[in-house]
Amino acid sequence: MGPGRRTLLRSVVTLLAASCAAAGTLAQPSITLVPERVSARAWMFRGEPGMASAANRGFMSNAGFVVTGDGVVVFDALGTPALGRGIVEAVAKLTREPIRRVVVSHYHADHVYGLQALKAAGAEVWAHRRSLDYFASGLAAERLAQRRADLFPWVDETTELVRPDVLVDGDTSFRMGGTTFRIIDTGGAHAPDDIMLLVEGERTLFAGDLLFSGRIPFVGNADSGKWLAAIERLIPIGPAAVVPGHGPASREVARDLALTRDYLAHLREAMGRAARELEPFEDAYAKTDWSRFRALPAFEPANRINAWGTYLRMEQESLDPARK
Incomplete structure (x- = not known):
């Protein structure tokens, strides 16, 4: 929805809410x-x-x-x-x-x-x-x-x-x-x-x-x-x-705990090594083996963001061991 249509919708809903308030009721989405x-x-x-x-x-x-x-x-x-x-x-x-x-x-x-x-x-x-x-x-x-x-x-x-x-x-x-x-x-x-x-x-x-x-x-x-x-x-x-x-x-709690644990450990190991060796993120991401996790739901929208955030955090940890 573009800014113009959003503004129009907001105006319409505001007018409707005002009308309902005048009638003694409150318009609320349910x-x-x-x-x-x-x-x-x-x-x-x-x-x-x-x-x-x-x-x-x-x-x-x-x-x-x-x-x-x-x-x-x-x-x-x-x-x-x-x-x-x-x-x-x-x-x-x-x-x-x-x-x-x-x-x-x-x-x-x-x-x-x-x-x-x-x-x-x-x-x-x-x-x-x-x-x-x-x-x-x-x-x-x-x-x-x-x-x-x-x-x-x-x-x-x-x-x-x-x-x-x-x-x-x-x-x-x-x-x-x-x-x-x-x-x-x-x-x-x-x-x-x-x-x-x-x-x-x-x-x-x-x-x-x-x-x-x-x-x-x-x-x-x-x-x-x-x-x-x-x-x-x-x-x-x-x-x-x-x-x-x-x-x-x-x-299947044991399975899901293990999956989350293994994924986080894989992120930290791969991105941590790259951060310690001053390897650029793009190179590290491209060479990391994601095959175990690639077919899982949410991989495409989340994995690159997860890797980047972990890379930055591992950089901080390598510079300041107290953050570990």
Whole structure:
């Protein structure tokens, strides 16, 4: 959609919203979400493949929830207020229990812009202490402005970024309705404020963007060394099912953990050697053997970006060993 058509659409929607407001109603886009069952008490909402866009309504990430018997715990809020309302409405169709808590995997736009709807429903927002750095950096305002332009009308001037009510730092546990939850602090792997949520007993893990099912991850400029360390911590836990940040739930968890671990290790080995030897990125990328991963979903859009981000990080680590 060109700038002229986007401006026209924005004007039309603004006029419609004003008309509805004058009539005593509020025009808000809506989405009906259908949860998929993961385990006895856990459910997930699975986003569509691809990048966030107005065409897919910003619905390209996952969220989940657990019905405890004394309230509902939600993990992540999806990427628009309409999607957040969709979570609230879908949960209400499944149970009369209120949504008491939302645990945020990390403050990336596709996981948090639904928070305002969950907050309005009475939920308490939990996130890592390092999420406050995101608000202080200026990046939060920049990303919201970008999303308002790219995802209009799903993200607009009424969209707000909700701050956490409770900050966690390090591993911690809590109970609700007889269910024990363990928050796992990854130490800043995919994002500085990454956390995962393990449902004890059922061994269901909400992993955020740290694990994917049968595809390569999006690494970008993430700290792949810390990411590998987080994966090593998960192996002895032995989750029975994993809800990733994108794509289907994993029930072959050992396979998917090994795939993600091996891919990250391959990136670090190849790009690390190139960085140490001062080999140009283009040459290093061209000569690296990607055959094991080339046929996997997301390879084409993600692998080159992953390699470049890892190359830059390995350059930094070679110059400053303290960053390792």
